[in-house]
Every structure is written in C-alpha cells, then in structure tokens.
Amino acid sequence: MGVNTPVSSPARFQVQLEPVWHAAAQSGRPLVRSKYTSIRQALATIVKEEGIQGLWRGTVPGQLLSVPYTAAQFFTVQQSRQLAKRWGVDTHPAASFLTGALSGAAGTVASYPFDLLRTTLAAQGVPRVYNSMADAAKGIVANNGPAGLYRGMGITILEIIPYAALQFGLYDYFNKCWEAHRARYPSLPGSKDVQHLVCGLASGLLAKLATHPLDVAKKRVQVAGLARSTAYGERVALVATRSLRGCLADIYRREGFAGLYKGVAPSVLKAGPSAAITFAAYELFLRWLSVAQEARRSEAASGE
Secondary structure: OOOOOOOHHHHHHHHOOOOOHHHHHHOOOOOOOOOOOOHHHHHHHHHHHHOHHHHHOOHHHHHHHHHHHHHHHHHHHHHHHHHHHHHOOOOOHHHHHHHHHHHHHHHHHHHHHHHHHHHHHHHOOOOOOOOOHHHHHHHHHHHHOHHHHHOOHHHHHHHHHHHHHHHHHHHHHHHHHHHHHHHHOOOOOOOHHHHHHHHHHHHHHHHHHHHHHHHHHHHHHHHOOOOOOHHHOOOOOHHHHOOHHHHHHHHHHHHOHHHHOOOHHHHHHHHHHHHHHHHHHHHHHHHHHHHHHHHHHHHHHHHO
C-alpha cells in the first residue's frame, strides 16, 4: 500500500546485523561499521554498486501487494464499521483501533507472499540471489515448499495489528480534533482533502514510529537463511528468528536499542506520505460513491 518510493533502503538497514558504529563504540565493543550508515550514504552506495534500478528492487511485488492488501483492508474497515454501528458501539473510542487491527490482519493474509518477495528482492543486494519476482518465488518454493511463501506471516500479523490499529485509530482521532477545532474557528482555511492528507500523514508517521521494532523483526524473519553476499555483513540465521520475542531479544542483545530502530528514518519517510495518500484517496472515493448513490436515488424518485 502506498506511494512508489525507493523500497530498497529501509530493508537494507533493517536486515544488517552489524551494530551502528557509534553505538558499538559507546557500548565498549570493537568498532564495527555497518555497510549502510545513513540515508544519503545508502542511496549513493546502492546507485554506485547496483545502478539506479537498485533503488527500486522489490517494487513489482510491492505494487502487486498493494492491490489485495488495500482491497482486503478497506473492505474489512467498512464491514467492521457497519457491524460496530449495528451493535451500537461505533462511537466507542476503541472502535477505530479495533477496526484498524482487523483490517491490517485481513490485508496481510490476502497479500503476504508479495510482501515476502518484496523484502527478499529489496534486501538481496549484488550479486543477486534471484533475478526476478518469479525467480524468487520458484527458489523459495523449491527450498521450502509452498509454505515458504508464508514464512513469517504469523510474526507479520503480530506486527501489523498494532500498526494498523494505531494508524486507523489515530486517523479518526485527528479528524475529530480537526472538526472540533474548525467548529470553534470556522474561518480557518483548509479543505476536506487537506484535512485527510494531514491527518493521514500524522497517523502514518506516529504508527510507524511506535511499531518500527516489530517491523525490523519481521524483515529479519523474512530474509532468514537468504544466501546474500557477505559483503553486506553477517547473514540472518534461521535460529534467531523462531519467535517474535526471541528475535527482538536477539536484536537488543547484539545491537543494542539502536538496532531495534534500524532504518527508521527511510521507513517513516515512506510510511507518512503513503498513509496520507491512501486515506485521502479512500475518503475521496467514499464521497464520490455517496454522490453517485444519491444521484441514482434522485433519478429513481423522479421516474416514479
């Protein structure tokens, strides 16, 4: 789901096991410099070693992912909201968070293989382990069976539930605050579209910041056992990714607190605009649908 951005950069940070060099120095461990140390340096390194196309590795499965994920997500949102209204709990503060959690889980189940393939292609570097999405899918199935395309889905659902809950819950909360503020100051500028963009941006940023360690663990699980070049550092071992708790504990033990937030800057820069555009487009579609339905009702009434 979201905008078409260079997807390689966040994944490259998240799956490198070497501690950030200054964190290693402060902890008393030997200085170990990661291959990627900043957004600017990572972008320059990827372009130098892999060409400009290296910045968009994993884009094809990423875009294919967005279709079933967004469809399942917003279908679940609508159904959940209708059910909450029927039960009379649609105004409860927790309703939006629960709706978001359910929608995130539904979207993940509907699209997970594409998520796995996106991360695998984005993180592999050069020389490439897989040349294309189809090649990666065949290789994963050959090595691990069809179930290999769903490796890590359980951990991904545990990651997406709080992320989507916060994203949708905060989005609704920010919109309510915006409407309350506008009611007090009706002369304030700003259209509904601006409101939805700003509220979506803020909710996406905060949700990503709050749950980023879970996303790091998810990425580690997805690339565990991937035989990428040792030029990118130590490979992620399968034994370290058997559970979400164990994976997070291993990251903290080996890499410190900073390890849990590797890649947070490019991830946030991607998540914020992505949420803003998605929510604004969703609200625009709902308005269009409402107008179309009202027009049909008027035509039906005038024909009677």
